[in-house]
Amino acid sequence: MFAFDRIPNPTLGMAGLEAQLSEEERAIQEVAHRFAEEVMRPIGRKLDHMTPDEVVAAGSPLWDYVRQMKEIGLLDLQAVGAMSSEQKARMLPLIFEELGWGDPGLAIFSLATAFPAFAAYMSGDPELIDRFGNGIGCWVGTQPDRGSDLGDIQATQVHPGTKQGRGNLFAKVVGDEVVITGQCSAWVSGAPVATSGFVFCQCDYGDGLWNDQGGLNYIAALVPFDKGVTKGKPLDKIGQRPLPQGEIYFNDVVIPKKYVIAGQDTAHGAFFGALTFANMEMALTFTGVARAAFEHALAYAHERKQGGTQLINHQSVRARLFDMWRKVESARAIAHRVVNYNYGPNGPHVLGSITSKTYVTQAAFEVANEALQMFGGNGLTKEYPLEKIFRDARAALIEDGENNLLSLVGGSWLSTWYKQQHGL
Known part of the structure; x- marks a missing residue:
C-alpha cells in the first residue's frame, strides 16, 4: 500500500517515468539533451530542406554536425569500449534516446559511419585500428x-x-x-x-x-x-x-x-552481432522520436484553441494524448529491457533486439501519426515539426530490417527456443 497525506502532482523526468538516476547519468543525459536541442534539431531541419547532393557537399551543415559530435565525445569509441556491460546498459539508452529526440537521421549517421572503426577496435589488431579506426x-x-x-x-x-x-x-x-x-x-x-x-x-x-x-x-x-x-x-x-x-x-x-x-x-555470427546491436540502437533512438512527437502534441494542445477553448480542455484530446504517452512509456520500457538483456548474463541475442526494434518503431510511427492529426492542417506543413517527424518515423519501419521480415525471424527464434525446451 502507498499512503499520502495529500495528493501530489506527478514528478516526471526528462524521459518520463524515470527512476533514480545517478549524478553522472543525469549529467550525461543533460549534455546529450542540450546537444540534441541546440545542435541536432537546427542542423537536421536545414539538411531536411536540402537536396541529397547539397547535404554531402563541402560546406554543408552536415560537416558542422560531424565536428561538434566529435568535440562533445558522446559516442567516443574508446570511452564506450572502456565501459562495463552494466555501464553500457545504463548509459547508452540515455544517450541514444536524446539523440533520437534531436534528429534520428543524424543519430543513425553517427553510429552507422562508425561501424568500420567498431570492427577494427574489436579485432584488437593495431594495424586495422590505425587503418580503419578513424574517419567516416x-x-x-x-x-x-x-x-x-x-x-x-x-x-x-x-x-x-x-x-x-x-x-x-x-x-x-x-x-x-x-x-x-x-x-x-x-x-x-x-x-x-x-x-x-x-x-x-x-x-x-x-x-x-x-x-x-x-x-x-x-x-x-x-x-x-x-x-x-x-x-x-x-x-x-x-x-x-x-x-x-x-x-x-x-x-x-x-x-x-x-x-x-x-x-x-564466423561470418554469420558477425552479422548476427551487428544486427543485434543495430536493432537495439534503433529501438533506443526511436523512443526519442516517439517522445518528441508526443511533446510537440502536448504543447500544441495547450496553445491551440478550438471550440472556444484550448484543445487540452476537450475530453477526446486528453484521451488521445494519454494514449500517445503510454505508447512512449511502453516503447522506452521494452527498449531498456532489451538493453539490459543484451548486456546481461543471458544475452545478447537478436530475438530481444528484433522485439524492441519492431515494437518501438511501430509505436513511434503511431504516435507521430496521431500527433500530426492533432495539429490538423498545420501538421502537414513544413512550418511545423510534425511532418518531418512523421516521415522520419515512417522510414524506420523498413530501416535496419523491414519489420514484417524481422517478425518472421523473431517467430522462428521463438519456435527454436520452444523446441529446445521440449525436446522437439
Whole structure:
C-alpha cells in the first residue's frame, strides 16, 4: 500500500517515468539533451530542406554536425569500449534516446559511419585500428536484388525447394587475397561520404556461394575505398533526409586476408552481432522520436484553441494524448529491457533486439501519426515539426530490417527456443 497525506502532482523526468538516476547519468543525459536541442534539431531541419547532393557537399551543415559530435565525445569509441556491460546498459539508452529526440537521421549517421572503426577496435589488431579506426565509414550489407533476404541470415524463410538469390555483391577468396565485385543497394547509410566500409557479402571460398540450407556463404571484411570503388548519386527519399545514403560499386577490389574480420565459419555470427546491436540502437533512438512527437502534441494542445477553448480542455484530446504517452512509456520500457538483456548474463541475442526494434518503431510511427492529426492542417506543413517527424518515423519501419521480415525471424527464434525446451 502507498499512503499520502495529500495528493501530489506527478514528478516526471526528462524521459518520463524515470527512476533514480545517478549524478553522472543525469549529467550525461543533460549534455546529450542540450546537444540534441541546440545542435541536432537546427542542423537536421536545414539538411531536411536540402537536396541529397547539397547535404554531402563541402560546406554543408552536415560537416558542422560531424565536428561538434566529435568535440562533445558522446559516442567516443574508446570511452564506450572502456565501459562495463552494466555501464553500457545504463548509459547508452540515455544517450541514444536524446539523440533520437534531436534528429534520428543524424543519430543513425553517427553510429552507422562508425561501424568500420567498431570492427577494427574489436579485432584488437593495431594495424586495422590505425587503418580503419578513424574517419567516416559505412556498413555495407543490403543489395538491390536481395531485399530482406539479408535479415534472414540463417535462411529460415526460404521457400521449400528453393534457395536465396545470388544478389549483386560477392567476394571470392583467391590465395591470400579477397576480390570483391558488384554493388550494394542505395540504402547504405553514410555511403556517399564514407572512405571505408565494413562489407558483409556472399563469398565463394572455393566450393560455391550457397550452403546446404539454401542460404549463402558470407564474409565480413574491412575495405578501404581508395582503389576500385565508385559511388552512385546520394539517394533522394522522404524520411531521414539528413542521413546520406547511396550505392557503392566494387570493381574487382582486392584486399588482403588480414582485412577479413569474419570468414566462412564466423561470418554469420558477425552479422548476427551487428544486427543485434543495430536493432537495439534503433529501438533506443526511436523512443526519442516517439517522445518528441508526443511533446510537440502536448504543447500544441495547450496553445491551440478550438471550440472556444484550448484543445487540452476537450475530453477526446486528453484521451488521445494519454494514449500517445503510454505508447512512449511502453516503447522506452521494452527498449531498456532489451538493453539490459543484451548486456546481461543471458544475452545478447537478436530475438530481444528484433522485439524492441519492431515494437518501438511501430509505436513511434503511431504516435507521430496521431500527433500530426492533432495539429490538423498545420501538421502537414513544413512550418511545423510534425511532418518531418512523421516521415522520419515512417522510414524506420523498413530501416535496419523491414519489420514484417524481422517478425518472421523473431517467430522462428521463438519456435527454436520452444523446441529446445521440449525436446522437439
